[in-house]
Amino acid sequence: MRNEGPTPLDIARRAVQLAQAAGAEQCDAIVSMYTESNVTVRLGELEKLIEAGSMSLGLRVINGGRTAVCSTSDLSPAALERFAAETVELAAISEPDEFAGLPEPALLAIDVSAAGLALYDERLESLTTEQKIQMAKACEGAAFAADPRINNTDGASLSTRIGEVALANSLGFAGAYPATTVSLVVEAIADDAEGKKRNGYWYSAERSLHRLADPEEIGRIAARRTIDQLGARKVATCQVPVVFEPMMAVSLVGDLVGCATGSALYRGATFLAGRTGQAIGSSLVTITDDPSIPGRFGSRPFDGEGVATRRNAVMEAGVFRGFLFDCYTARRTGNDTTGSAQRGIESLPAPGPSNLIFGAGLTPPEEVIAGVSNGLYLTTLMGSGFNPTTGDYSRGAGGFWIENGRIAYPVTEINISGRMDAMLADIDSVGTDLAWFGSSAAPTVRVREMTVSGT
Amino acid sequence: MSDPGAQALAFFNDRYRIDPTVMSSLLSIALSRGGDFAELFFEHRTNSAIQWEDQRVKSASRNVAQGVGIRVVKGDAIGYAYTESLDVAAMRRAAETASRIGTSDERPVPIDATPYVASEGSFYRFDEPLTDEPPAAKVALLDRADRAARAYDSSIARLDASIGDEVKYVMVARSDGKVVGDVQPLIRFNVSALSQKGESRQVARTGGGGRLGIEYFDAVTTPETLAIEAARQAVLQQDAREAPAGTLPVVLAAGDSGVLLHEAVGHGLEADFNRKGTSNYTGRVGQPVASPLVTVVDDGTIADSRGSINVDDEGNPTTRNVLIEDGTLRGYLHDEVSARHFGVTPSGSGRRQTFKDYIMPRMTNTFMLPGQDTPEDIIRAVDRGIYAVSYSGGQVNISNGDFVFSVTEAYMIEDGKLTSSLRNVMLIGNGPDVLSKVTRVANDYQLSDGRWTCGKDGQSVPVGVGMPTVLVSGITVGGTKV
Numbered sequence: 001m002r003n004e005g006p007t008p009l010d011i012a013r014r015a016v017q018l019a020q021a022a023g024a025e026q027c028d029a030i031v032s033m034y035t036e037s038n039v040t041v042r043l044g045e046l047e048k049l050i051e052a053g054s055m056s057l058g059l060r061v062i063n064g065g066r067t068a069v070c071s072t073s074d075l076s077p078a079a080l081e082r083f084a085a086e087t088v089e090l091a092a093i094s095e096p097d098e099f100a101g102l103p104e105p106a107l108l109a110i111d112v113s114a115a116g117l118a119l120y121d122e123r124l125e126s127l128t129t130e131q132k133i134q135m136a137k138a139c140e141g142a143a144f145a146a147d148p149r150i151n152n153t154d155g156a157s158l159s160t161r162i163g164e165v166a167l168a169n170s171l172g173f174a175g176a177y178p179a180t181t182v183s184l185v186v187e188a189i190a191d192d193a194e195g196k197k198r199n200g201y202w203y204s205a206e207r208s209l210h211r212l213a214d215p216e217e218i219g220r221i222a223a224r225r226t227i228d229q230l231g232a233r234k235v236a237t238c239q240v241p242v243v244f245e246p247m248m249a250v251s252l253v254g255d256l257v258g259c260a261t262g263s264a265l266y267r268g269a270t271f272l273a274g275r276t277g278q279a280i281g282s283s284l285v286t287i288t289d290d291p292s293i294p295g296r297f298g299s300r301p302f303d304g305e306g307v308a309t310r311r312n313a314v315m316e317a318g319v320f321r322g323f324l325f326d327c328y329t330a331r332r333t334g335n336d337t338t339g340s341a342q343r344g345i346e347s348l349p350a351p352g353p354s355n356l357i358f359g360a361g362l363t364p365p366e367e368v369i370a371g372v373s374n375g376l377y378l379t380t381l382m383g384s385g386f387n388p389t390t391g392d393y394s395r396g397a398g399g400f401w402i403e404n405g406r407i408a409y410p411v412t413e414i415n416i417s418g419r420m421d422a423m424l425a426d427i428d429s430v431g432t433d434l435a436w437f438g439s440s441a442a443p444t445v446r447v448r449e450m451t452v453s454g455t
Numbered sequence: 456m457s458d459p460g461a462q463a464l465a466f467f468n469d470r471y472r473i474d475p476t477v478m479s480s481l482l483s484i485a486l487s488r489g490g491d492f493a494e495l496f497f498e499h500r501t502n503s504a505i506q507w508e509d510q511r512v513k514s515a516s517r518n519v520a521q522g523v524g525i526r527v528v529k530g531d532a533i534g535y536a537y538t539e540s541l542d543v544a545a546m547r548r549a550a551e552t553a554s555r556i557g558t559s560d561e562r563p564v565p566i567d568a569t570p571y572v573a574s575e576g577s578f579y580r581f582d583e584p585l586t587d588e589p590p591a592a593k594v595a596l597l598d599r600a601d602r603a604a605r606a607y608d609s610s611i612a613r614l615d616a617s618i619g620d621e622v623k624y625v626m627v628a629r630s631d632g633k634v635v636g637d638v639q640p641l642i643r644f645n646v647s648a649l650s651q652k653g654e655s656r657q658v659a660r661t662g663g664g665g666r667l668g669i670e671y672f673d674a675v676t677t678p679e680t681l682a683i684e685a686a687r688q689a690v691l692q693q694d695a696r697e698a699p700a701g702t703l704p705v706v707l708a709a710g711d712s713g714v715l716l717h718e719a720v721g722h723g724l725e726a727d728f729n730r731k732g733t734s735n736y737t738g739r740v741g742q743p744v745a746s747p748l749v750t751v752v753d754d755g756t757i758a759d760s761r762g763s764i765n766v767d768d769e770g771n772p773t774t775r776n777v778l779i780e781d782g783t784l785r786g787y788l789h790d791e792v793s794a795r796h797f798g799v800t801p802s803g804s805g806r807r808q809t810f811k812d813y814i815m816p817r818m819t820n821t822f823m824l825p826g827q828d829t830p831e832d833i834i835r836a837v838d839r840g841i842y843a844v845s846y847s848g849g850q851v852n853i854s855n856g857d858f859v860f861s862v863t864e865a866y867m868i869e870d871g872k873l874t875s876s877l878r879n880v881m882l883i884g885n886g887p888d889v890l891s892k893v894t895r896v897a898n899d900y901q902l903s904d905g906r907w908t909c910g911k912d913g914q915s916v917p918v919g920v921g922m923p924t925v926l927v928s929g930i931t932v933g934g935t936k937v
Contacts, residue, residue: 042731050535050813051552056520067514073521073539086517093590095511129555154733189733189854197735199854234931237701268613268649269658346502346518382850383859385881385933389649389658392879394933396850396859413857415883415933417700453700453883453933 008033008055008166009176011075015059016168018084024091026062026102027170028305030343031055034163039129041136042155049129058345059087065096071346099331102305105171107327107337109302109309112175117301118294119179121208124160127182132158135184135215142219143188149230150223154187154199156215167343173306181205181297182212186219188226198232200225205438207295225379228400232410235401235454241375242416242450243368243402246435248378249442253287253358256420259388260314260322261340261351262329271391271421272320281318281424284361289314289324289340291354298354298439304343309354312338318424326351358442361430365444368429370405376416376452377402391420397452415453423447459577459765463624463636464570467497471541478568478628481525484550486564486630488557490527490534492791495550496768497523497541497626498810504619505590507597515590524810525553528792531730532556537811570634578756578763578773579640579666593618596644596672600682604648607686610693612656613649614682618642620668627770635770641761641917642671643906646682650689659688659863660847663904665759675759676904688845688864695878698865698934704840705882705930706833706868710901711845713920717821717909718851719858719886720751724778724786725804725816725911726793728853735856735887739784745890747782748826755803755819761905762820762919769805773819776802779890788816808914815911822921826896830924833895835871841932842866842873843882856886859933881933889927897924 006014008031015029033055040048056073057080068091072083114120140156159182166176185203192198202222204213244252264270272280291300291309303309305327313321325333326341326349341349369377382396394417400407418426431444467473478495485493499521506513522539523546534556536549597616604614621641628634643664650657661684663676672678707715728734736744745751755773757763766772769791777785789797790805793816806817834842842865849860862880866873902921909918 045532046556047532048535048813049533049556052535052537052549052811054537054539054811056539069514069516071516071518071520074519090515090517093505093512093515093594095513097511097513152732154731192855195735196856197733197854199733199852267615268651268656273656346516348514348516382852382857383861383881384848384850385859385861385879387658387879389656390878392935394861394879394881394935396857396881396883396933398857413883413885413931415700415859415881415931417879417881417933417935451700451935453881453931455702455931 008164009168009174011057012166012168013174015057015080015084016170018081019059019061019088020170022085022088024061024063024088024170028060028102029168030058030345031166032163032345034161036161037132038157038159039132039136040155040157041133041140042153044137046133047155056345059084060348061087061091062100063088063091065098065100066091066094067097067100067348068094069348099328101327102169102171103307103327103337107308108171108173108306109175112301114177114301116294117299119177119207119299121180123209124162124180124182127160127209139184139186139215139219142216143186143223146220146223147227149190149227150188151191152189154189156184156186158184167306169306175302175306177301180207182209184212184215184218186222188222190226190230192230198226198229200229207297211295229410232398232412234413235411235452237453237455239449239451241372242447243372243375243377244445245377245379246433246442246444247437248381249358249445250437250440251381253356253440253442255386257314257353257356260324262323262325262333263350264388265323266329266332269389271389275320276322278320279318280320280421281315282427283317284427284430285315285318285424286359287314288357288359289353290357293355296355296439300354303339304341304349307337307339307341309339324351324353354439356440358445360432360434360443363429363431365431365433368431368444368446369402371429372402373404375402376411377407378416393418393420393423416450417453418450423450459638460636463626463638464634466499466624467626473497473541475568475570475634477543478634479566481546481550482566482568482628482630483564484547485525485527485554487561488554489559490529490554490557492528493526493630494769495523495525495628496810499624500621502619502621504617505593505597507601507616510601512594520809522810523549525549526814527553527556529556531792531796533792533813535813566630567632568628568634569632578758578765580670580759592669596678600646600678603679604682604686607683608650608690610650610652610690611648611686612651615647617645625768627768629770633770635766637765639764640666640668642667644678644681646685648685648689650693652693655693657689657692659685659692661685661688662906665761665905666763667759691864691876692878695876697936698877698880699932699936700934702929702931704837705927706837706840706842707922707925707927708842708844709830709897709899709922709924711903712843713822713903713922714846714849714907715860716751716823716922717818717918717920718849719856719889721753721818721821722851722853723856723886724788726787726789726797727816729787730793730796733854735854736784740786742784743782744784744887745779745782746893748896749779749782749890749893750824751779752777752824753788753818753821757820757902757919760820760902760919761907761917764819767803767805768807768814769801771801771803771805773803788818790814790816806916808916812914817911817916818909818918820902820919820921822902823923823925825898825900825923828895828897830897830899833897833924833926834868834873836926837868837871840868841880842868851886858886859883879935883931883933889930892928893925894928895926899923
C-alpha cells in the first residue's frame with residue numbers, strides 16, 4: 001500500500017517514546033491505517049461511490065497500575081507530543097490495579113511476520129472503480145435474472161479495505177502487518193401475499209479477490225433465499241428438533257464463545273464459570289480458536305498486546321477446555337494469557353476469539369434434515385436474546401418447517417428458546433458441510449429439542 | 456451556551472482557518488463534474504470516559520476525532536469521501552474524489568458560502584463541556600452509584616459503571632451557500648449490577664443520559680437512582696419464572712416500550728427505504744396503517760433529550776414530524792436525497808454517526824401520543840397476558856416489518872393483576888400487525904431516560920423513545936414454558 005509519510009509502525013514507536021519521555025512506566029501504542037472503498041449499484045445504476053483513507057493512534061499508559069487509554073487522528077509531530085503527555089496525565093485518575101500491565105517479556109511474539117497468513121492481496125490495490133461497478137452490477141443482475149418474482153433489491157455493494165496495523169510497546173516489541181478485505185453483498189426482494197415483502201441476502205467476504213465468490217453466484221443465492229420465503233407462515237407453539245444451517249450454527253458458536261472469555265469469567269457473567277474440564281456439550285461438539293489459518297479474518301501473528309498467538313481448544317468432544325485470556329484477565333483469574341487480546345484504537349485490550357471453527361461431523365447435511373419428522377430448519381435469527389450469565393437463549397427465528405425428513409414450507413415470526421448448556425448437550429447430529437462466514441466456520445448442526453413459540 | 460451555531464463556526468475558523476473562502480472553493484470543486492448538490496461536514500469530537508469496577512476507577516479514556524466528510528449528490532446517487540486532515544490540500548483531494556459521481560467534464564461552479572444562523576435558541580443545556588469537569592467530580596458520581604447498589608440488597612456482589620461524555624463541534628457548508636454550525640453535548644451513565652445468591656447469578660444493566668453536561672446529575676436523575684434500578688432488576692430476576700410461549704395479550708408499559716415503536720414502525724418510515732420501495736410502508740401515505748388510537752411523532756426538538764439536535768447533519772433544523780395520525784400514515788422521515796426524490800421539504804432527519812459515514816434519514820425522539828385510558832384500567836382488563844416494562848434491545852426486518860424484542864423486566868398478568876416476574880421474555884411480531892392490534896392507549900406518556908442507541912447500516916446514533924401504556928391484543932411471546 002502506498003504511503004508517503006511515516007509508516008504506522010514509525011508512529012507507534014514514536015508515541016511510545018514520547019509517552020516514556022512524559023513519564024510513562026509502561027505503555028503500548030496501536031496504529032491503524034487504511035483506505036476504503038464502497039461501490040453500490042441498485043437497479044443497474046451506480047448509487048453510491050465512497051473512497052477515503054484514515055490513520056489513527058491508540059495509546060495505553062500504565063503507571064503504578066493506573067491505566068489510561070487515549071486515541072487521536074491528529075498525528076502531526078506537535079500534536080503527538082501533547083497527546084502522549086495528556087495520556088500520561090490521565091492515568092493518574094485511575095486507581096492502582098495490581099493486575100494491570102504489559103505482557104511478561106517472554107510471551108511477546110518473536111516472529112511478527114504475517115507473511116505465511118495470506119492476509120494481503122495486492123490485486124485489490126489495482127482494482128478499478130469501473131471493475132468494482134461491473135462486479136456489483138453482475139451480482140445484482142444475477143439476482144433479478146434468477147427469478148421473475150424478484151422485483152426489487154436493496155442494491156449490491158462491493159467494499160474493499162486496504163490497511164496496515166502496527167503495535168509497539170515500552171518493552172521493545174514492534175510489529176506491523178498489512179491486511180486487505182473485499183466483500184460483496186446483495187439483498188433481493190419479492191412481493192408476497194397481503195402486501196408483505198420477503199427479502200433474502202447473501203454475501204462473500206474474503207481477504208483476497210481470488211477467493212471471493214462469483215458475483216453472479218452471490219446474486220443467485222440471495223434470489224433463492226428470497227423466493228424460498230414466499231408464503232412464510234407462523235407455526236403453533238411446540239417443542240421440536242431445530243436444525244441450524246451453517247450460517248446459523250456460526251451465530252450459536254459466537255454466542256457460546258462470548259461466554260468463554262476471561263472478561264466474562266472475572267465479572268461472574270458467564271454460565272461457564274467453574275466448568276472447565278467438564279462435559280457440557282455432546283461428544284459431537286468440538287470448537288477450536290485458531291489464529292493460524294491462512295487467508296482468514298481472525299488470523300494474526302501476534303495479538304493486541306504483542307503476545308504470540310496460538311491455537312486454543314474451546315471445546316473438545318463436548319468437554320469445555322477453558323477460557324480465552326488476555327494478560328489482564330489471565331492475571332486476575334490466576335491463568336496464563338492465551339494470546340487472545342483484541343484491541344481497538346479507542347479501547348483497552350480484551351480477550352476474544354480469532355477464527356472459530358465448529359468441527360465438521362460425519363453426517364451429510366441432507367441426512368441431518370432427513371432424521372427429523374417434525375421440526376425447524378433455521379435460516380434466520382433476530383434480536384439479542386442470549387443471557388451469557390445464565391445461558392438462557394431466546395431468539396426471533398425464521399426458516400423452514402421440516403415434515404417427514406423433508407423441507408415442507410417457509411416459516412416466520414417465530415421464536416426459539418432453550419438453555420445454551422442443554423442445547424450443546426442436545427446436539428445429536430453434525431453435518432459434513434463446514435462453511436466459513438467471516439472469521440467463523442461451522443457445519444449444519446441439529447439440536448434434539450428446543451421450544452418454538454408461534455401461535 | 457447562547458449560540459452554539461456561531462460558536463461552532465468560530466471554532467473551525469480559529470483552529471483550522473476554515474472560513475467561507477475555503478468552503479466556497481471546496482464546494483466548487485465538489486460540484487465541478489455536474490453534481491446537483493454538495494455539502495461539507497466538519498466534525499471535531501471529544502469523548503471522555505471513566506470505567507468503574509471493583510469499587511475503584513479501573514481506567515480513564517479520552518478519544519479525539521476530527522475530519523471532514525464531503526458528499527456530492529447527483530439524482531439519487533451520491534459520491535462520498537472524507538479526510539481526517541483538515542489542511543486545504545487534503546480537503547481538495549477529498550472534494551475531487553467525491554465529485555466523480557458526476558460524469559460531465561470539469562467546469563468551475565462558483566459558490567458563495569455564507570454563515571447562517573439557524574435559530575437563536577438551543578435544545579441542549581450545558582454551561583461547560585463535561586469533558587472539562589475535574590475528574591474527581593465524575594469519580595464521586597461513580598462511587599455514589601456503587602454504594603447505593605450495594606446498600607440496596609446484600610446479594611449485589613458486583614457493580615460495574617461508567618460515565619461517558621461527548622462534545623461534538625459540527626459545521627455544515629452546502630452548495631446552496633448555507634453554512635450552519637452546532638455544538639452538541641452528550642452525557643451517558645451506565646450501570647451493570649450482579650446479584651449472586653448461592654450459585655445463581657443475575658446481571659442487569661441500565662443507564663441514562665441526554666444532551667446535557669454534568670447538570671444531568673442531579674437535575675434529571677441521580678447515580679443512586681440508576682444504580683438501584685440495575686440492582687432491583689438483577690434481584691428481581693433471581694425469583695423470576697420461566698416465560699410462557701405462545702400468542703398472548705401484551706401490555707406495553709409507559710416509557711421504554713417506545714423502543715418497540717422505534718423498531719416496529721419508525722425504521723419503515725425512514726424515506727430511504729420508501730424511495731427504494733423496500734419498506735412495507737412504501738406508497739401508503741394517506742392510508743390507514745394502524746389502529747385509530749395510534750398517533751406517532753418523531754420530534755428532534757425536545758429539550759435535553761438524547762435524540763435531539765438543533766440542526767441535522769445536513770444543516771437543516773430539526774422539527775416535529777407527525778408520522779402516523781389517528782392511524783393514518785402522514786409522511787416519512789427525509790434527508791436531502793429522499794426529499795428531492797419525493798419533492799418535499801427535508802424533515803431535519805439527515806444523520807450520520809461521524810464524518811466518515813454517509814447520511815441517511817434517521818429518527819430523533821420517536822414516541823406515541825397519550826390516549827384516554829388509565830394504565831390501571833388497562834392492566835385490569837387482561838385475564839392472562841404479559842406486562843412488558845424494560846428492554847435490552849430489538850431488531851426489525853424493514854422489508855416486511857417483522858421484529859423481535861428482548862424484554863428484561865416483565866410480569867404475568869393474571870385476572871387483571873400483576874403476579875410473578877418473568878425471565879427470558881421475547882416479543883416477536885410484525886410492526887403493522889401489532890399497531891393494528893392496539894386496543895387501548897393510556898394517558899401516562901413518558902419519554903424513556905436517555906439510554907437508547909439506534910443502529911442502521913452499521914452506523915449508531917443516539918435516539919430517544921417514548922410511549923404511554925398500551926394494550927396490544929396479541930403478540931407472540933417467545934418463552935420456554937409450553
